[in-house]
Amino acid sequence: MKLKDIRRDYSQAKLNEHNISPNPVQQFQDWMNQALEANIRDATAMSLVTVGKDGFPQSRIVLLKDFEQEGFTFFTNYRSEKGMAIEANPKISLHFFWPELERQIRISGIACKTSLVISKKYFHSRPQKSQIAASISEQSSVVQSREFLENKFAEYAEELNGKNPDYPENWGGYLVEPVKFEFWQGRENRLHDRIVYEKTDDEWKIKRLAP
Numbered sequence: 517m518k519l520k521d522i523r524r525d526y527s528q529a530k531l532n533e534h535n536i537s538p539n540p541v542q543q544f545q546d547w548m549n550q551a552l553e554a555n556i557r558d559a560t561a562m563s564l565v566t567v568g569k570d571g572f573p574q575s576r577i578v579l580l581k582d583f584e585q586e587g588f589t590f591f592t593n594y595r596s597e598k599g600m601a602i603e604a605n606p607k608i609s610l611h612f613f614w615p616e617l618e619r620q621i622r623i624s625g626i627a628c629k630t631s632l633v634i635s636k637k638y639f640h641s642r643p644q645k646s647q648i649a650a651s652i653s654e655q656s657s658v659v660q661s662r663e664f665l666e667n668k669f670a671e672y673a674e675e676l677n678g679k680n681p682d683y684p685e686n687w688g689g690y691l692v693e694p695v696k697f698e699f700w701q702g703r704e705n706r707l708h709d710r711i712v713y714e715k716t717d718d719e720w721k722i723k724r725l726a727p
């Protein structure tokens with residue numbers, strides 16, 4: 517099979533200026549609800565793009581854990597590659613792709629750490645083994661072997677002896693305050709719908725982009 521011969525048409529839905537919400541977070545909520553109702557696997561998975569000190573963008577998947585008008589929340593290790601990149605440059609982008617709905621959403625925003633209360637609360641709500649893994653993993657650093665990690669995990673689990681780990685200070689949430697959204701709906705003949713919301717003077721302005 518030649519990759520060049522792979523193509524499909526998009527015709528499930530339409531997106532126009534009259535059937536969208538004037539508020540992009542509400543529009544996101546509507547599309548997220550539809551993704552969840554459609555049982556899309558990992559609907560909350562999003563590519564997080566940061567720009568590192570070397571100027572190269574890096575993307576990786578993280579899970580959206582909450583959103584509201586103020587912003588979009590995910591959790592990670594603050595000393596990971598993404599954490600260091602955000603510290604130097606908090607301008608980031610989030611990207612969802614839901615092929616089953618022929619949709620993508622791009623969000624640009626400014627990331628800042630969530631409060632300690634939010635980070636701690638979420639950390640302790642996770643399964644205990646996930647808490648242990650987050651505590652012992654110096655995310656994004658080089659490890660000598662798989663065995664090294666597994667030993668570290670087992671040693672800490674033994675030390676805890678059933679107790680929950682303390683909250684690790686290098687782990688927590690980021691809240692991404694959105695400044696721009698793009699909602700993309702696949703359409704017939706590659707004439708896709710692209711609706712952009714941009715924030716100016718605290719107001720969301722809507723425009724349509726060419727596909």
Ligand SMILES: Cc1cc2nc3c(=O)[nH]c(=O)nc-3n(C[C@H](O)[C@H](O)[C@H](O)COP(=O)(O)O)c2cc1C
Binds near residue numbers: 561580
């Ligand atoms: C489905 C999926 C969900 C993930 N969720 C998270 C997450 O919520 N937080 C996180 O730190 N890493 C998550 N990861 C791992 C990241 O993609 C990445 O490997 C890790 O955070 C290290 O990234 P960095 O070295 O660029 O900082 C997830 C990966 C996948 C495939």
